[in-house]
């Protein structure tokens with residue numbers, strides 16, 4: 001089917017032909033430059049997902065299966081990260097990545113009393129103590145970076161921005177590969193300039209936080225869909241692009257390659273892996289969801305993030321109260337989320353998931369997920 005488009009190419013100008021070829025070449029093979037850059041067999045990356053889903057077992061199983069497993073280290077202490085990396089290395093000798101937020105802005109509790117007024121009702125319902133005055137949010141970003149260098153992790157991936165110039169210099173000096181997740185062409189150019197080895201283009205379908213570089217409090221964050229974002233970034237930069245958002249099967253993988261991406265990054269698909277630390281009610285909410293189950297909300301963390309809508313999102317938004325800016329809102333809702341997790345109560349958990357969650361109906365091992373993506377893609381090729 002692509003031979004046809006190759007024949008048509010001959011009428012195009014050089015640049016146009018290059019764009020066509022870039023996509024078509026990638027479609028013809030799963031062996032892209034991303035495989036070479038990261039030393040992996042398939043251009044499939046399991047997203048680093050902060051909050052406990054990306055257990056060392058999941059990361060290692062994805063890497064063992066030929067993809068790139070990623071530890072979501074953003075909310076972990078350096079000690080926890082060190083132990084997890086040690087565990088990953090005991091399970092696999094394949095490359096893996098560690099992911100964290102490139103930047104965490106300082107806390108802002110200006111609107112705290114109003115937010116606590118809303119939270120108080122939920123705390124009472126879950127029978128937990130009244131919301132307390134919160135402490136400063138812990139920011140382990142630079143400590144985790146330092147640890148990644150000391151431990152010589154093969155790949156560092158960042159969200160919300162890039163490594164600093166000095167950090168990038170250090171990473172390169174130690175042979176560590178890097179990626180940054182972006183949501184616009186402008187951010188992609190910034191990441192290329194910063195020196196990343198590959199750009200992760202995050203479409204608006206994606207589960208979890210929007211990865212825009214700014215913290216300006218825009219209600220929904222940047223909202224460019226993957227089909228529009230990937231080719232525009234591919235045309236703007238010279239380094240490989242990895243597509244993220246709503247990809248769950250071989251069709252999505254091939255579509256991303258056809259748009260010029262040289263790899264894919266999947267979050268929600270791996271949330272329902274058997275090895276993932278995802279709460280069972282979160283997995284069930286994914287299996288129960290449909291095409292319009294997710295929304296972008298700031299209610300849980302103060303930063304736009306896509307998740308399955310539930311009572312907390314609906315009632316917090318209905319209250320008309322402005323959430324605190326990120327990360328402060330995340331810190332003040334933590335107790336509630338922990339209590340909900342303990343009780344298996346999906347009403348108050350942040351059920352992050354992408355728009356293709358409705359395509360997922362059962363658990364599978366990380367190995368079968370990678371294998372089925374590859375088999376479906378190869379069949380399509």
Ligand SMILES: Cc1cc2nc3c(=O)[nH]c(=O)nc-3n(C[C@H](O)[C@H](O)[C@H](O)COP(=O)(O)O)c2cc1C
Nearest residue numbers: 047049050159206207208245246266267268352354
């Ligand atoms: C539960 C969850 C947590 C996430 N946490 C992170 C994170 O800590 N760091 C990060 O770079 N991306 C994070 N993401 C976003 C992913 O990198 C990726 O953009 C997204 O999962 C792609 O969309 P998909 O979920 O539809 O596959 C998270 C996504 C989910 C679903």
